[in-house]
Amino acid sequence: QVQLVESGGGLAQPGGSLRLSCAASGFTFSSYAMSWARQAPGKGLEWVSGISSDGSDTYYAASVKGRFTISRDNAKNTLYLQMNSLKPEDTAQYYCAKAMKGTLSGGSWAATNEYHYWGQGTQVTVSS
Numbered sequence: 001q002v003q004l005v006e007s008g009g010g011l012a013q014p015g016g017s018l019r020l021s022c023a024a025s026g027f028t029f030s031s032y033a034m035s036w037a038r039q040a041p042g043k044g045l046e047w048v049s050g051i052s053s054d055g056s057d058t059y060y061a062a063s064v065k066g067r068f069t070i071s072r073d074n075a076k077n078t079l080y081l082q083m084n085s086l087k088p089e090d091t092a093q094y095y096c097a098k099a100m101k102g103t104l105s106g107g108s109w110a111a112t113n114e115y116h117y118w119g120q121g122t123q124v125t126v127s128s
Helices: 106-110
Strands: 002-008 010-012 018-025 034-039 045-051 058-060 066-071 078-084 092-101 115-118 122-124
Touching: 002 092, 018 092, 018 122, 034 078, 034 106, 045 066, 045 078, 045 092, 045 106, 058 066
Parallel strands: 010 122
Antiparallel strands: 002 018, 018 078, 034 045, 034 092, 045 058, 066 078, 092 115, 092 122
């Protein structure tokens, strides 16, 4: 069965960094696009970043572009999100998600119906 297990969350100071990981199993990881999304307290789910199956294409929400970097290691079946210059508004539960295709186009990356498996999330808190 498909499993997505996030890790790496925690408490960071404003301006600090964290690196999230998502360990995938139960499917051919290298064949599917993946994304990170987040949900802040009292808010809806926000797509953060996506990466194509071979890692050649990456996409970011405007709110994180230039600060976050998505990557993947297909040999290790692991997805990453390097988060730099963290801000208090980055505080949220972060989820990784498996797309139903090897890549997506344009606004489809942010569409939740393009993803059919989600991890349980890891909490990121940015506070001084």
